[in-house]
Amino acid sequence: MSHTPTRDADVVVVGAGPAGLMAARTLSKAGQRVVVLEARDRVGGRTWSDTIDGAFLEIGGQWISPDQTELLGLVDELGKQTFERYREGASVYIAPDGARTVYSGDDFPVSPGTLAEFERLTALLDQLAADLGAEEPWAHPKARELDTVSFHHWLRAQSADEEACNLIGLFIAGGMLTKPTHAFSALQAVLMAASAGSFSNLLDEDFILDKRVVGGMQSVSEAMAAELGDAVVLGAPVRTIAWGEEGNGGVTVTADGGASGRVTVTGRRAILAVPPTLYSRISYVPALPRRQHQLHQHLSMGLVIKVHAVYGRPFWREVGLSGTCFGAGQLVQEIYDNTNHGDSRGTLVGFVSDEKADRLFALSAEERKAAILASMAEYLGDEALMPEVYYESDWGSEEWTRGAYAASFDLGGLSRYGADQRTPVGPIHFACSDIAGEGYQHVDGALRMGRRAAEETIAALAPAL
Numbered sequence: 001m002s003h004t005p006t007r008d009a010d011v012v013v014v015g016a017g018p019a020g021l022m023a024a025r026t027l028s029k030a031g032q033r034v035v036v037l038e039a040r041d042r043v044g045g046r047t048w049s050d051t052i053d054g055a056f057l058e059i060g061g062q063w064i065s066p067d068q069t070e071l072l073g074l075v076d077e078l079g080k081q082t083f084e085r086y087r088e089g090a091s092v093y094i095a096p097d098g099a100r101t102v103y104s105g106d107d108f109p110v111s112p113g114t115l116a117e118f119e120r121l122t123a124l125l126d127q128l129a130a131d132l133g134a135e136e137p138w139a140h141p142k143a144r145e146l147d148t149v150s151f152h153h154w155l156r157a158q159s160a161d162e163e164a165c166n167l168i169g170l171f172i173a174g175g176m177l178t179k180p181t182h183a184f185s186a187l188q189a190v191l192m193a194a195s196a197g198s199f200s201n202l203l204d205e206d207f208i209l210d211k212r213v214v215g216g217m218q219s220v221s222e223a224m225a226a227e228l229g230d231a232v233v234l235g236a237p238v239r240t241i242a243w244g245e246e247g248n249g250g251v252t253v254t255a256d257g258g259a260s261g262r263v264t265v266t267g268r269r270a271i272l273a274v275p276p277t278l279y280s281r282i283s284y285v286p287a288l289p290r291r292q293h294q295l296h297q298h299l300s301m302g303l304v305i306k307v308h309a310v311y312g313r314p315f316w317r318e319v320g321l322s323g324t325c326f327g328a329g330q331l332v333q334e335i336y337d338n339t340n341h342g343d344s345r346g347t348l349v350g351f352v353s354d355e356k357a358d359r360l361f362a363l364s365a366e367e368r369k370a371a372i373l374a375s376m377a378e379y380l381g382d383e384a385l386m387p388e389v390y391y392e393s394d395w396g397s398e399e400w401t402r403g404a405y406a407a408s409f410d411l412g413g414l415s416r417y418g419a420d421q422r423t424p425v426g427p428i429h430f431a432c433s434d435i436a437g438e439g440y441q442h443v444d445g446a447l448r449m450g451r452r453a454a455e456e457t458i459a460a461l462a463p464a465l
């Protein structure tokens, strides 16, 4: 990797997350000259594996599900190994009234009436996900109707069972879009479900949280970057993209960085592989069209605190627990055993989402840690109160991400703008997990979008080659 002031390429890629690196890799394999400009001093974007206080932690994206074939294929191609999440033993459920139940099997330990409602709502969402699909949900005749009602109100229109509605909400709102159910539409929820194959898949932690990469998910991006060598420029936040006439028919991309404080790369095409919420951090000359100006303002990042707690030993396993815990009304809404491959210590990962995260961020760091560990102890006992290592992933504070896990549309936005989110503007193409169908919001979707943008670019350049 290098810090060179002026370069020329066929395609300039902005962002060295999984999407940008996959785009660059695909282009490079097709014989295109490519330069990747990355704002941070590392690659991987929202995948970031680091050792903190002696513990190896997955600060960002980590899990792979069996349907994520683009990612699984790449992991395999790069010669990386995967390992399964620990999943032996019983799970813990905390009901809205605070009652704690240890249970086994797929069914939540709720009343038969709530379970029946939960299953009915699941079947309804599975059907909608199958009918609308992940690639173009906005094109379905029901799209507008589903997009103009919040998921909260849509659920209440289907069922009067609050516990069932909140449990469904947990797996799409708190667990995926990381926004409250009133802040996104039923159509956005259907896209989330369809992107994982079905809503049932989102409920099945053995499916959706199946495997991890030995050495960490960021190592996938690092391996792609290593192949690209000095085509990847770090510490280079892109500030301006001149395109069309101003860009002499191609693009002139200017970033901070390098010895002179400025890096300029000219190219025939650009791939913008950053989250759509960050597009407006870049100046476009000429400005992007009205449609893009509007579209991009209707997407926003969710917010979740990913909590890592590392213990001397995985104490929960000794009492027959898997470490998997759910409680839609609890501060920490879900917990899993996140012990590293070959590690004798035990790691738990927990999640605090949206409005609960807001409340916690208003506290001091000590108060926040105490509140989070107390919530984890309600599920797993007082030993959870004393981890050897404790760390909170705070992506909302990261300038080049600004939230977690990903971006989604506001009410009505998906049916109104979805069809245009992947449409290139002149020589500028778009790629990131936030605009994916299959693998939406996941590393797999980022890779799919990266490959797609690269193929689009190759096709666009072909006649002139």
Ligand SMILES: Cc1cc2nc3c(=O)[nH]c(=O)nc-3n(C[C@H](O)[C@H](O)[C@H](O)COP(=O)(O)OP(=O)(O)OC[C@H]3O[C@@H](n4cnc5c(N)ncnc54)[C@H](O)[C@@H]3O)c2cc1C
Binding pocket: 014, 015, 016, 017, 018, 019, 020, 037, 038, 039, 040, 043, 044, 045, 046, 047, 059, 060, 061, 062, 063, 064, 236, 237, 238, 239, 273, 274, 275, 278, 281, 282, 306, 393, 395, 400, 401, 403, 404, 405, 406, 431, 432, 433, 434, 441, 442, 443, 444, 446
């Ligand atoms: C806490 C957390 C947990 C997650 N868990 C999972 C999981 O278990 N499984 C899963 O599959 N996914 C998970 N994800 C989601 C996954 O990490 C993302 O979907 C994926 O990283 C998106 O890749 P991307 O390349 O589209 O975007 P990013 O990873 O965001 O990469 C974009 C890159 O662009 C750079 N950039 C931004 N602006 C500029 C600019 N102006 N100039 C130059 N560079 C710029 C950024 O620095 C970044 O490197 C998780 C995410 C988070 C935050």
